[in-house]
Amino acid sequence: MTALLEVSDLVVDFPTSSDGVFHAVDRVSFTVSAGERVGIVGESGSGKSLTSQALMRLVPSPGTVSQGTVLFEGEDVMSFSPKKLQTWRGSQTAMVFQDPMSSLNPLMRIGRQITESLQVHLGLSKAESRTRAIELLQKVGIPDAESRLSDFPGAFSGGMRQRVCIAIATACSPKLLIADEPTTALDVTVQAQVLDLLDNMASELNTGVILISHDLGVISSFCDRILVMYAGRIVEQGTAEQIVGDPQHPYTKALLASILKLGEPIPRRLRSISGAPPTAGHRPAGCSFAARCASVIDTCLTIDPALVPAENTRSTNTTAMSATTTFAGTPEQLVACGVAAPAAFAISEGATAA
Amino acid sequence: MSEAIPAAAIVDPAELGDKPVRAREVWRSLTRDPAALISIIVLVLLALIALAAPLLSPHDPLQTFPDQGLGPQGQPLPPGTPGFLLGTDALGRDLLSRLIYGAQVSLIIGIVANGLATAFGVLVGVVAGYFGGVVEAVLMRITDVVISFPILLLCTALIAVTTRSTFNVIIVIALIYWTTLARIIRGMVVSLKEREFVVASRTLGLSHRAIMWRHILPHLVPAIIVYTTLGVASSILIESALSFLGIGVPIPQASWGQMISDGSTYFQIAPWMLFIPGICLIVTVMAFNLVGDWLSDMLNSSTPTAR
Amino acid sequence: MSTSLLEVNDLEVTFRRSAGPGRKAASVPAVRGVSFQLEAGTTLGIAGESGSGKSTIARTLMGINTPSGGSMNLNGEDVTGLKGRRLAEYRQTMQMIFQDPYDSLDPRMTVSQTLLEAIKLRKTNKPVSPMAEVHELLDKVGLSRSFASRKPRELSGGQRQRVSIARALSVDPRLILCDEAVSALDVSVRAQVLNLLKDLQEELGLAYLFISHDLSTLRFMADYVGIMYLGKIVELGTRDEIFDRPQHPYTRALLSAVPEPLVIDRTVRLPRVRLTGEPPSSTNPPSGCSFHPRCPLAQDVCRTVSPAARPTASGQVAACHFADPELVVAEA
Numbered sequence: 001m002t003a004l005l006e007v008s009d010l011v012v013d014f015p016t017s018s019d020g021v022f023h024a025v026d027r028v029s030f031t032v033s034a035g036e037r038v039g040i041v042g043e044s045g046s047g048k049s050l051t052s053q054a055l056m057r058l059v060p061s062p063g064t065v066s067q068g069t070v071l072f073e074g075e076d077v078m079s080f081s082p083k084k085l086q087t088w089r090g091s092q093t094a095m096v097f098q099d100p101m102s103s104l105n106p107l108m109r110i111g112r113q114i115t116e117s118l119q120v121h122l123g124l125s126k127a128e129s130r131t132r133a134i135e136l137l138q139k140v141g142i143p144d145a146e147s148r149l150s151d152f153p154g155a156f157s158g159g160m161r162q163r164v165c166i167a168i169a170t171a172c173s174p175k176l177l178i179a180d181e182p183t184t185a186l187d188v189t190v191q192a193q194v195l196d197l198l199d200n201m202a203s204e205l206n207t208g209v210i211l212i213s214h215d216l217g218v219i220s221s222f223c224d225r226i227l228v229m230y231a232g233r234i235v236e237q238g239t240a241e242q243i244v245g246d247p248q249h250p251y252t253k254a255l256l257a258s259i260l261k262l263g264e265p266i267p268r269r270l271r272s273i274s275g276a277p278p279t280a281g282h283r284p285a286g287c288s289f290a291a292r293c294a295s296v297i298d299t300c301l302t303i304d305p306a307l308v309p310a311e312n313t314r315s316t317n318t319t320a321m322s323a324t325t326t327f328a329g330t331p332e333q334l335v336a337c338g339v340a341a342p343a344a345f346a347i348s349e350g351a352t353a354a
Numbered sequence: 355m356s357e358a359i360p361a362a363a364i365v366d367p368a369e370l371g372d373k374p375v376r377a378r379e380v381w382r383s384l385t386r387d388p389a390a391l392i393s394i395i396v397l398v399l400l401a402l403i404a405l406a407a408p409l410l411s412p413h414d415p416l417q418t419f420p421d422q423g424l425g426p427q428g429q430p431l432p433p434g435t436p437g438f439l440l441g442t443d444a445l446g447r448d449l450l451s452r453l454i455y456g457a458q459v460s461l462i463i464g465i466v467a468n469g470l471a472t473a474f475g476v477l478v479g480v481v482a483g484y485f486g487g488v489v490e491a492v493l494m495r496i497t498d499v500v501i502s503f504p505i506l507l508l509c510t511a512l513i514a515v516t517t518r519s520t521f522n523v524i525i526v527i528a529l530i531y532w533t534t535l536a537r538i539i540r541g542m543v544v545s546l547k548e549r550e551f552v553v554a555s556r557t558l559g560l561s562h563r564a565i566m567w568r569h570i571l572p573h574l575v576p577a578i579i580v581y582t583t584l585g586v587a588s589s590i591l592i593e594s595a596l597s598f599l600g601i602g603v604p605i606p607q608a609s610w611g612q613m614i615s616d617g618s619t620y621f622q623i624a625p626w627m628l629f630i631p632g633i634c635l636i637v638t639v640m641a642f643n644l645v646g647d648w649l650s651d652m653l654n655s656s657t658p659t660a661r
Numbered sequence: 662m663s664t665s666l667l668e669v670n671d672l673e674v675t676f677r678r679s680a681g682p683g684r685k686a687a688s689v690p691a692v693r694g695v696s697f698q699l700e701a702g703t704t705l706g707i708a709g710e711s712g713s714g715k716s717t718i719a720r721t722l723m724g725i726n727t728p729s730g731g732s733m734n735l736n737g738e739d740v741t742g743l744k745g746r747r748l749a750e751y752r753q754t755m756q757m758i759f760q761d762p763y764d765s766l767d768p769r770m771t772v773s774q775t776l777l778e779a780i781k782l783r784k785t786n787k788p789v790s791p792m793a794e795v796h797e798l799l800d801k802v803g804l805s806r807s808f809a810s811r812k813p814r815e816l817s818g819g820q821r822q823r824v825s826i827a828r829a830l831s832v833d834p835r836l837i838l839c840d841e842a843v844s845a846l847d848v849s850v851r852a853q854v855l856n857l858l859k860d861l862q863e864e865l866g867l868a869y870l871f872i873s874h875d876l877s878t879l880r881f882m883a884d885y886v887g888i889m890y891l892g893k894i895v896e897l898g899t900r901d902e903i904f905d906r907p908q909h910p911y912t913r914a915l916l917s918a919v920p921e922p923l924v925i926d927r928t929v930r931l932p933r934v935r936l937t938g939e940p941p942s943s944t945n946p947p948s949g950c951s952f953h954p955r956c957p958l959a960q961d962v963c964r965t966v967s968p969a970a971r972p973t974a975s976g977q978v979a980a981c982h983f984a985d986p987e988l989v990v991a992e993a
Contacts, residue, residue: 550765551766554825
């Protein structure tokens with residue numbers, strides 16, 4: 001299966017006030033296949049939203065994509081002409097944002113907002129696009145779709161607006177859907193509905209989905225594969241089972257430990273990660289997580305670990321290796337930690353020397 | 355937690371924490387806005403001229419020169435006449451001296467009238483916005499009533515019942531111009547008082563006066579500065595309009611509006627009498643407006659409270 | 662009963678919404694007959710979705726909103742509708758921590774200015790050396806003393822929330838209302854702040870009214886939990902009663918909607934209840950039981966009769982016609 005989207009070595013730079021640059025997204029590489037759900041999880045400032053904006057070429061000023069390639073079905077997105085970019089954004093990809101109110105035009109009727117892109121990108125007639133818009137609204141579970149076409153966004157509740165946004169996003173049957181914190185502003189009962197809806201839409205259209213969230217619960221219940229970002233880098237990636245069931249990076253472990261789970265006994269104290277992530281432009285030498293890491297060793301402070309295949313017991317276990325059934329074909333688990341996977345230091349050393 | 359505004363996440367708290375070098379920041383902002391820089395220079399010059407009026411003006415602005423100051427048919431002299439750099443008016447008074455003293459009058463009226471209006475407008479706006487309810491309803495209805503009067507008509511009426519004096523002109527302008535600011539400030543206070551840090555100080559038991567003084571007023575300062583600067587321009591204009599209508603600064607005192615009024619009568623034979631004070635008025639009003647705009651841009655981009 | 666630190670009876674709060682373009686003036690019942698008690702040193706958690714009225718309860722207790730009915734007793738004294746000086750005194754027994762760490766501190770004041778202002782307002786036990794107290798407060802909330810001279814913009818979200826906690830502690834309260842106090846924080850920082858709140862409770866014997874939409878946070882923090890829906894408490898009980906043996910169908914739905922890392926998800930014992938629709942507007946609550954349009958168990962009686970809160974077999978109080986273990990199981 002060829003990848004729908006292939007991002008390699010993506011770097012997004014922001015100028016710092018001291019005339020330097022700061023890599024807000026630092027050498028991020030990943031792929032998304034058709035129909036695959038990839039989750040990016042990280043805290044504020046980890047660069048998860050910027051990554052998605054960068055691959056849509058929507059990095060807010062003064063940031064710039066200074067390095068890396070983004071291939072969409074083999075074509076280089078970074079070299080698209082403005083016109084091609086526009087068509088591509090409208091018809092092949094779509095985004096759903098956190099705040100459904102600000103991503104809808106409050107002064108335009110819902111119907112017009114849906115039919116607009118249908119007419120522009122699919123060349124449908126006015127009547128056709130109207131029929132299709134009603135269909136779309138029904139599909140996302142908006143009752144009384146026909147009469148609601150003439151409503152303004154203000155007449156919808158938060159959850160309903162997010163449904164409308166999903167209807168707009170999926171109107172042109174995009175191949176790639178980026179959902180940036182789509183449920184953060186919604187109540188839990190509505191969040192579950194919206195996630196179900198995204199899930200259905202994606203499987204129906206075989207759309208590749210990138211779901212961005214700070215909530216590991218949301219990410220792991222929705223995604224096939226998870227990227228964990230910290231301070232602009234991917235520090236661990238793997239299948240949802242690998243990340244949640246057998247995390248390798250100390251950050252992922254700590255993150256999982258600090259989440260409260262309803263099904264587990266209540267701890268007297270929560271395990272927390274001390275300190276705070278490095279502030280922008282103040283990336284320490286060595287591993288960015290070293291200052292907060294429980295299993296830090298001297299090398300961590302000097303050598304910046306590379307993202308290498310994990311050396312966890314499960315996949316290196318010889319009997320498991322011989323079986324090679326369960327993990328055959330599934331992507332490898334990668335980790336950027338020299339303690340969990342010594343190769344991370346070795347490769348990185350070579351890189352810095354070169 | 356959200357990354358809705360990624361740019362904000364990029365702003366380094368440690369960098370912001372450095373005490374901003376105010377003067378340098380202001381200068382940087384000015385170099386990017388040459389119009390504002392020129393305006394400031396113009397206004398500073400104007401202020402200096404107004405202050406040094408007695409030293410700078412070649413003649414007494416009120417003195418008529420029936421012989422040297424008027425032409426053979428008694429007509430005003432054009433600019434460039436020896437002894438009268440900018441010419442004379444219909445009574446043979448030196449135009450340059452009148453212009454310089456007129457600047458004094460315009461600036462005093464603009465600044466004092468507007469200062470009073472600002473103080474009153476802020477007071478009404480803060481009290482109405484903060485207390486809400488009946489207090490707000492009463493204050494804002496009064497504001498609405500004042501706003502809905504045609505300004506010139508109101509001035510005319512007010513001046514008609516008093517005597518014509520500079521002091522009265524100032525009072526009348528102040529009585530009219532507080533309304534806009536009161537409305538703007540009220541709007542800001544209504545949203546400020548819902549901010550969590552204001553609610554928090556209420557729950558701590560801070561008095562209303564202390565909350566308004568310490569937690570609300572400081573956040574209004576940038577807006578007050580901007581609107582006051584813009585307001586000076588309006589006040590100068592309204593004074594000119596009043597003088598033009600013959601109800602402003604009492605004659606024979608020189609004011610730009612008065613001079614424009616005189617000039618319009620002799621427009622056919624002595625157009626400079628109209629144009630010279632007219633240009634001064636336009637330049638000054640524009641300079642205040644440009645500086646106001648620049649202040650607004652600068653303060654809004656550097657004020658951490660502007661979210 | 663009389664030993665309760667805080668006793669709220671039949672609290673009603675109604676907002677008047679003025680007419681605007683396309684809508685009529687209306688009265689919005691935000692809180693409809695809420696009663697609960699809170700003992701010293703314990704935590705009552707209140708959960709509910711947006712618009713359920715949970716924040717209004719906190720704001721009413723703090724005297725920011727005025728109740729339209731019911732009573733509030735603090736230490737056995739009726740504090741409903743207090744004004745002026747008495748209100749200020751009463752407020753200090755109770756303090757509040759807000760949701761938005763970026764908005765709850767005056768951006769123009771340094772940490773020490775903020776704390777000093779609060780310390781000087783204390784009615785009892787006047788401070789001898791205010792600056793020493795600032796340092797003491799910073800120690801208490803786990804911030805180094807060097808933070809005293811910083812402005813809010815130089816602090817991270819977690820640090821700001823610690824300063825907010827210090828400010829609340831500065832007037833020696835007995836009860837702290839936490840309104841979504843950790844919701845805006847990143848997961849790793851959230852854990853630090855929750856631990857701090859627990860430590861402070863042990864050390865100072867504080868009571869918390871902990872309001873959150875996040876059930877897993879409540880499960881960690883609260884001794885008692887109330888679940889709110891459209892201005893009413895629909896279920897109230899001990900933490901274990903609510904989380905292990907929920908009786909109200911809404912509580913069950915809320916619990917099953919919490920997304921959790923999937924490995925753990927497999928062990929969930931409750932039948933998965935997925936709600937359709939969204940909470941109705943509180944301007945015009947549905948007849949009978951407010952929850953009936955979304956309830957999987959709804960019967961005719963639910964459409965007409967509003968269920969009273971009553972004790973259930975498993976201990977807690979629930980407002981549901983069918984809040985009986987056997988019935989619920991049968992229907993589900």
